[in-house]
Amino acid sequence: MEAFDYDDIQLVPNKGIIKSRKEADTSVKFGNRTFKIPVVPANMESVIDENLAVWLAENGYYYVMHRFEPETRIDFIKRMHEKGLFASISVGIKDDEYKFIDQLAKENVIPEYITIDVAHGHSIFVIKMIRYIKEKLPDSFLTAGNIATPEAVRELENAGADATKVGVGPGKACITKLKTGFGTSGWQLAALRMCSKAASKPMIADGGIRHNGDIAKSVRFGATMVMIGSMLAGHEESPGNIIKIDGKTYKQYWGSASEVQKGAYRNVEGKQMLVPYRGFIKDTLHEMQEDLQSSISYAGGKDLNAIKLVDYVIVKNTIMDGDY
Numbered sequence: 001m002e003a004f005d006y007d008d009i010q011l012v013p014n015k016g017i018i019k020s021r022k023e024a025d026t027s028v029k030f031g032n033r034t035f036k037i038p039v040v041p042a043n044m045e046s047v048i049d050e051n052l053a054v055w056l057a058e059n060g061y062y063y064v065m066h067r068f069e070p071e072t073r074i075d076f077i078k079r080m081h082e083k084g085l086f087a088s089i090s091v092g093i094k095d096d097e098y099k100f101i102d103q104l105a106k107e108n109v110i111p112e113y114i115t116i117d118v119a120h121g122h123s124i125f126v127i128k129m130i131r132y133i134k135e136k137l138p139d140s141f142l143t144a145g146n147i148a149t150p151e152a153v154r155e156l157e158n159a160g161a162d163a164t165k166v167g168v169g170p171g172k173a174c175i176t177k178l179k180t181g182f183g184t185s186g187w188q189l190a191a192l193r194m195c196s197k198a199a200s201k202p203m204i205a206d207g208g209i210r211h212n213g214d215i216a217k218s219v220r221f222g223a224t225m226v227m228i229g230s231m232l233a234g235h236e237e238s239p240g241n242i243i244k245i246d247g248k249t250y251k252q253y254w255g256s257a258s259e260v261q262k263g264a265y266r267n268v269e270g271k272q273m274l275v276p277y278r279g280f281i282k283d284t285l286h287e288m289q290e291d292l293q294s295s296i297s298y299a300g301g302k303d304l305n306a307i308k309l310v311d312y313v314i315v316k317n318t319i320m321d322g323d324y
């Protein structure tokens with residue numbers, strides 16, 4: 001198996017067939033809905049809150065709310081539905097989560113999307129939760145993760161997951177690779193490629209995106225959606241505090257398995273850091289869409305499907321600044 005990551009490959013252009021990049025269609029179907037771009041902000045407390053979730057849903061973007069205020073989730077779903085918006089929540093696998101699923105089913109409060117969000121998604125307890133959710137809430141589109149291998153893709157899909165989320169340890173705020181020795185850090189793109197051979201349902205590439213072009217690379221290697229944390233954490237709307245140092249403005253970004261998130265130093269696999277302040281998220285998402293339109297044009301097509309077919313070359317380390 002050849003190990004390579006985002007910085008190690010370049011996509012090869014094809015003959016263009018569109019007159020303007022504006023003609024390129026970046027939309028993507030995920031579940032029953034179609035979204036503007038194949039990008040979703042990470043379901044982390046430092047990346048998304050309810051205000052941002054509302055804005056994203058209102059403006060044609062996919063979102064996944066984090067699970068770190070578990071008691072607010074049922075009202076969150078109801079509030080989204082009262083506004084005529086889709087509800088997309090995260091769950092874990094601990095015992096209380098089964099009661100939560102029971103409560104949703106009993107009260108007939110059905111989120112359109114559920115994501116099982118745990119560090120080690122290839123687990124018998126995740127499989128058990130997938131089966132439980134699909135039994136109790138069959139109409140919710142269920143994503144399960146995070147995983148790193150084709151075997152995991154097959155097992156979670158066979159258990160009933162409608163999509164899988166690939167990426168163990170490539171995140172910017174992640175220290176899993178250092179603390180445990182495991183993960184896809186440094187070869188996330190190759191892991192995605194490997195997983196895509198086994199996948200018969202959509203995959204979300206999660207973690208390690210450092211440039212807009214990495215979105216197109218993720219699509220090339222099999223991702224239907226791309227989950228992004230650090231690059232979407234520095235906005236006006238992002239939940240982290242603004243910090244000013246030497247005239248420069250930053251926002252706080254912390255891992256979901258960090259001491260900050262957990263409130264205790266136990267099984268810590270994440271850190272807190274500062275990311276540059278980037279203004280309004282609408283501008284960043286718009287730029288991502290424009291760059292993806294260019295990618296489609298270079299791929300010689302009119303939509304994201306064209307990117308999936310392009311050749312690539314491995315050009316080890318010619319693109320700088322991986323964070324490993």
Ligand SMILES: NC(=O)C1=CN([C@@H]2O[C@H](COP(=O)(O)OP(=O)(O)OC[C@H]3O[C@@H](n4cnc5c(N)ncnc54)[C@H](OP(=O)(O)O)[C@@H]3O)[C@@H](O)[C@H]2O)C=CC1
Binds near residue numbers: 169207267
């Ligand atoms: N994508 C990634 O690479 C990573 C993401 N994260 C994020 O951090 C958050 C916290 O997740 P998580 O650590 O799963 O914690 P959770 O609080 O969700 O715990 C998951 C459950 O699985 C058990 N467990 C067994 N083995 C493991 C293992 N190797 N790693 C984690 N849990 C295990 C835990 O028990 P016990 O605690 O007793 O062991 C716990 O009951 C999530 O949002 C997750 O997505 C965290 C690390 C890596």
Ligand SMILES: Nc1nc2c(ncn2[C@@H]2O[C@H](COP(=O)(O)O)[C@@H](O)[C@H]2O)c(=O)[nH]1
Binds near residue numbers: 170173175229256271
């Ligand atoms: N190992 C850890 N991974 C984490 C933690 N918190 C979140 N994450 C994962 O990172 C991505 C975002 O990655 P980025 O490169 O875009 O910043 C996120 O979606 C999670 O899967 C953590 O504490 N430890």
